[in-house]
């Protein structure tokens with residue numbers, strides 16, 4: 001079945017494939033970029049590591065080295081008063097405060 005000729009079913013398949021790829025990208029970010037690279041909290045089988053590295057390139061276009069650097073900087077500043085999220089401030093204000101403090 002060619003997607004262009006699939007009609008409604010083709011569109012549904014395309015949306016489902018997109019959702020699955022988005023979920024894989026989220027798992028790669030959570031497991032590989034965050035837990036494996038940034039925190040060195042877990043080690044994966046080399047084959048799974050290669051899969052996630054390839055998935056990072058193909059699905060996110062993120063530089064793992066940059067992501068890790070930004071994330072470690074986030075943790076360095078996430079627990080100080082200036083960047084702590086607070087219920088009395090809005091989400092946009094919290095985001096702006098953190099962005100200003102974390103920018104190089």
Ligand SMILES: [Zn+2]
Pocket residue numbers: 034038039071075
């Ligand atoms: Zn973290």
